Amino acid sequence: SRPTLSNIKNNEVSDSIFVDLKAYSDDFVYDMKYATADNFLKQKVYDCASCYLRLKTVKSLIKANEEFIKKGYKIKLYDCYRPLDIQKKMWAIVPNSKYVANPAKGSIHNRGGAIDITLVTANGSELDMGTAFDHFGNEASHSYKGVSKQVKKNRNLLKSIMTRNGFNAFELEWWHYNLKVGLKDPVSNTKWICD
């Protein structure tokens, strides 16, 4: 429905709009895997490597990144908002809700409240998180006991700052975070415009 002046004033509408993260910060590193063929779909499914999210997700993510920067790290993004049609393509390849959200229900990525991320050092090297992004196996879960102390420390660093800034970790994937206040937002299938 059409936004009214009153709900714009109390921030509800403006916080829910989709925005390009790059318009709000230059402090992120991008490795948008689905804008390349280097992903489990084995095909480029995004026209360009933009990171669109709801404004409230962007605000919390920037706060988290500021904390990482103070410690000498930065967030590197693998995925952000994901149109529902792409979720359907993913589900067709991995129809397992442990690793890919069922499009019938919709992913928080389709709602603009989820990100797939890791941490990099000031010179851009990724911290060792024990598995590659989108490793669909037990080794990627937070509770997996077989990881080294350093990997545990790196995953915990990511988790502690993200959860302090309003995100929930996803037990089975160390890279996936959901904005808690974004869980009930509507699913979208809109595709962003590329330059």
Ligand SMILES: C[C@@H](N)C(=O)N[C@H](C)C(=O)O
């Ligand atoms: C496909 C993977 N990167 C991912 O985001 N999985 C979660 C469960 C999702 O689809 O929401």
Ligand SMILES: [Zn+2]
């Ligand atoms: Zn994810």
